Structure formats: C-alpha cells, structure tokens
Amino acid sequence: MDGRAVVVGGGIGGLAAAIGLRRVGWEVTVVERASTLADAGAGISLAANGLRALDALGVGGAVRQASRGQYTGGTRTPDGRWLTRMDGAVLERAVGTPIVGIPRATLHRLLREALPAEALLTGSHVGSVRQTGPRTVHVTCGDTVLDADLVVAADGIGSKVRGLLFPAHPGPVHSGSTVLRAITERAVDLRTDFELTWGHGAEFGHIAFHDGRAEWHAVLDLPAGTRFADPVAELRRRFRTWHEPIPALLDATRPTAVLHHDVDELRTPLPSYAVGRIALLGDAAHAMTPHLGQGACQALEDAVTLAAALASGPTVDAALVRYDAERRPRSQAVARAARQAGRMGQRLSHPLAVAVRNTMMRLTPSSAATRMILRHHDWTPPHLR
Template sequence: MDGTAVVVGGGIGGLAAAIGLRRIGWDVTVVERARVLADVGAGISLHANGIRALDVLGIGEAVRAAARPQYTGGTRTPGGSLLARMDGAALERELGTPIVGIPRAVLHRLLREALPPGSLLIGTEVTSVDRSGPGRVRVPVKDGVLDADLVVAADGVDSRLRGQLFPGHPGPVHSGSTVVRAITEHPVLLRTDFELTWGWGAEFGHIAFTDGRAEWHAVFNSPPGTRHADALAAMRRRFGGWHDPIPALLDATRPDAVLHHDIHELATPLPAVAEGRIVLVGDAAHAMTPNLGQGACQALEDAVTLAAALAGEPTVDSALARYDTERRPRSQSVARAARQAGRMGQQLTHPLAVALRNTALRLAPSRVTVRAILRHADWSPPSLG
C-alpha cells in the first residue's frame, strides 16, 4: 500500500516518520512552523532501540559515525562519591551497541538530509485539519490546502492536532521540574563519556561528544515559569560547588548558549494514538520526562512501527489500528517508568529518602543497572519489507 502523507512537525519524530513512509513508497511532505532551521539544541543520548530504529530508516551508520559511544560513566553525589557505575561495554555485549551521545542538531541534520529537497515546507504552521472528506484529510497551509491519505501529527508536547482529536483530554502538565542546558564552546577534559550527579531535588549531567565538547544539563525542582536574568550565573551559584568537572563545564559555556525549558509530560495517557486518518508520534503521543533518556528513542520507534504497519496492512485504517495496538502500551509504559525514575532520582528532597536511595545504589551490583537499561532499550524493530 502506498499513498500521500503530510507530516506536521519537522523535529526528530516527524523527520523519522517521513523517512520511514518514503522508504515504503509514500509521497510525503513535512510541514514545519519554524521559519529558519537553525540547527540549535543541546545533546541527546541514543539507546539501542533508537539506534536500531535508525538502522531500519537507513541512517544508523551515519549517526554512529557522528556520535560518541558511552562506555564510561555513572551516577555520583555532589561531592563526587560514586553511587553507580555505567558499564557501556556490558550493554554493547547484550545489545550490539553502547549508548551513544550526539548533538541534537547533528541528528536533526542527518535526518533532514535523508529526505529529498523540496519535501520540507518551513515557516508553515498547521493549527487544524479538515477530516470531513471520505478517506482523505485536508491540511490548510498558508499557500492553499494539502490533500493527504494520512496526517502524521508530530507537533510536539503542545500538539494542537492532539487537542483537535481529543478535546476532552487535559493535555500536558508540568512535571515539577525545569531543565537548563547547553553545549560547551570548546573541548573540556572529562573523565567519563556520560555522568549524572544527584543532589537534593536537583541533577547535573553531561554527555561527551566526538569533538571534545560536551552537553551539560541541570534539572531541578522548580515552579513553572521561573526564569533567571542570567541562567548561567544562576547555575554557577547552584552547582559551582559540586565536584569536577561541573565547574569546568559551566566555565566553558557562553551565556547566550544556555537553554531553559520547563519539563511537561502527558501524565494522563491518551485513549488512542490514532483517530481517523490522523496519527500521533513522538511527544504529541507520549511526552515524557527525560529521566530514562528515552524520549527521542520512543519517537524513532513510532516512526518505524508506523511505516511497517502501513507497509503490511491492506488499508490505512487497519494499519493505524495496528500501530495503536503496538505503540500505545509500550510508549505509555516507558513514560510511567520515566516519571517514577525522576521521583526516585532527581526529584527526591527528603534527607532520609536521599540517603536510602544512595545506599541502595551503592549496594546494587552493576548488572542491576544494566538490566534496568535493557528493560527499555532491548526492542526489536519491525521490518519495512
């Protein structure tokens, strides 16, 4: 089965969905509201399930070449004491690949380059779709209307198309945390590929890149909408006394490179991720907290599963029913696990609870950490035929 699709949203999930649909013979247009593709953003870790999805999409090798494997790392206290060690080699033995770190902008560029010129319309916002016609969907854009057999809603956590499909759903809610992050301006001497540090209601982490630079992020409990006139200075005040290399990471960062976003999630699961000829992928379907590093990986799983369903089913309707059956339970389970990981990790503030958590982490053998990652990363993608 082939057809015509409009993908609303040119982020990781939307571009991956477009690549998957094109690989099964569909004609695809991606509509992105941003007027300029500035390739901004911080860093991202990709687990084995995300890498496997990228392999099916045909760009896994390009991503591996641009990414840095995460063999060394772990979780520490603000004073630098090791709580748990990450065994990237063990993960590679189990899954065939370690976790890798890559600038989000590089991943986005590689996805975009896998699409033909002209398939991406930028500076075009889609706020609703018309489903009145039988078997077709009309997508109003600034220069007219796009007719499609399918609309892929990849318009993020604040998805307007999700709101149109499920007007009674409460939508995203604030998780209780906010994130400040950046990529360093120049290389930083790091002892590990990846690291998290857990304090009281706060986390600081880094991801090392191939060129020696690094992404750092600070996640901490905060009311929504709280902002700082100088976010970098605020991070120095809060985290500057934590262990090395945290001060060095902050010192290697330009103030104008710092991003600050509140973390929102779909705490109330959706009753479906497809309705009529509209299907949700990525954050539009299952926005989750970043505590498992699975947000982008789940979006990549969505893209491959959607393409496989459309390639294997006789009708769009049956394909979307299959997609919903395969994706909704898994993605919502991962979202629940991410929420729980945050509550037991970064969000903990009570001294006794923090002490008990730290003791449990110190006593747990390394294979426990490996099994926890395998629980979500060991996913086998479907074939596109």
C-alpha cells in the same frame, strides 16, 4: 500499500516518520512552522532501541559515525562519590551497541539530508486538519490546502492536532522541574563519557561529544516560568560545592548558549494514538520526562512501527489500528517509568529518603542495574521493505 501523507512537525520524530514512509513507497510532505529546519537543542543520548530504529530508516551508520559511545561514567553524589558505575561494553555485548551521545542539531541535519528538499515545507503554520471523507484528510497551511490519505501529527508536546482530536484531554502538565542545558564553547577535559549527579531536588549531568565538547544539563525543582537573568551565574551559585567537572563545564559555556525549558509531560495517557486517518507520534502522543533519556528513542520507534504497519496494510485504517496497538502500551509504560525514575532520582529531596536511595544504589549489583536498563533499550524494529 502507498499513498500521500502529510507530516505535521519537522522535529526528530516528524523527519523520521517521513523517512520511514518514503522507504515504504509513500509520497510525503513535512510541514514545519519554523522557516529554517535547524534544531536548536543541545545534545542527546541514543540508546540501542533508538539506534536500531535509525538503522531501519537507513541513517544509523551516519549517526553512529557522528556520535561518541558512552562507555564510561555513571551516577555520583555532589561530593563526587560514585553511586553506580556504567559499563558501556557490557551494554554493547548485550544489545550490539553502546549508548551514544550526539549534538541534537547534528542528528537533525542527518535526518533532513535523508529527505529530498521538495519534501520539506517550512515556514508554514497548520491552521486546521480535517478528515473530509473516509479516505481524505485536508490540511490547511495559510492559503495552501494539502490533501492526504494520512496525516501524522508530530507537532510536539503542545500539539495543536492532538488538541483538535481530543479537545477534552487536559494536555501537558508541569512536572515540577525545569531544565537548563547547553553545549560548551570549547573542549573540556572529561574523564568519563556520561555522568549524572544527584543532589537534593537537583541533577547535573554531561554527555561528551567526539570533538571534545560536551553537553551539560541541570534539572532543578522549580515552579513553571522561573527564569534567570544570568543562567550560568545562577548555576555556579547553586552548584558551587559540587564536584568537578561541573565547574569546568559551566566555565566553558557562554550564558547566551543556555537553553531553559520547563519540564512538562503528558501525564494523562491518551486513549488512542490514531483517530480516523490521523496518527499521533512522539511527544504529541506521549511526552515524557527526560529521566530515562527515552523521549527521542520512543519517537523513533513510533516512526518505524508506523511505516511498517502501513507497508503491510491491507488498509490505512487497519494499519493505524495496528500502530496504536503496538505503540501505545510500550510508550506509555516507558513514560510511567521515566516519571518514577525522576521521583526516585532528581526529584527526591528529603535527606533520609536520599540516604536510603543512595545506599540501595551502592548495594545493587551491576548485573541487576544492566537488566533494568535493557528493559527499555532492548527493542527490535519491524522490517521495512
């Protein structure tokens, strides 16, 4: 089965969906409101499920080449003591790959390069998406009207298309946290590939890249809309007593390079990821908190599953029923697990609760911790012809 598809949104999920649809014979146009498709995000970790999805899309090798494996690291307390150690080699033996770290802009570029330039319609705002018949959807972009057999809404957490499909849904809500992140301007002397440090209502972490630079992030329990005139100075103040390399990472960062976003989530699950011939994908369908590092990986799973369902048919409607049945339970379960991980990790602030958690983490066998990770990472993609 083939046809014409319009993908609304040119982020990681939207580009991946376009690649997958083209691989199974569909004609695809990606509509993106930004005039230039260049992701401004900092860095990203990709687990085995995300990498396997990229393999199915034909870009896994290029992504691995541009990534750095996360073999060493773990979770620490602000004074530097280890709560858990990470052994990437164990994960690699279990699922065939370690977790990898890559600049988000690099991943975005590699996905763009897998599509022909004519498939990307940039600088276009989607005005409306309407199913005008049993088999046709109209997408208006200014004076342009695109007719499609399928529309994929990959327009992010604030999805306009989701709002059109589910006007009574409450939409995204603030999780109670805000995140600041950046990539260092220069290489930093790091002893580990990946770290998280948990304090009281705060988290600081880093991902090392293959060129010696690193992405760092700081998650703080703060009201929505909180912003700082000098974010690096504010973080130096808040984390002044925390262990190295946190001060070194901040010292290697330009204040203008810091991105600051409130952490929102789609806390009320959607009743379906498909309405008529319109499918929701990625954050538009299941925006989650970042505490498991699974947001992009789940979007990549969505993209491959959608393409495989459409490849096997027998109709678009049947394929979307299958897509919803396969993706909604898993992605919503991961979103719940991410929320719970935040409550037990970064968001935990009571001193007694923090002490109990830390003790339990130190006493948990590494094998049990690995099994918990594999619960989300060990996913096998469907075959794309």
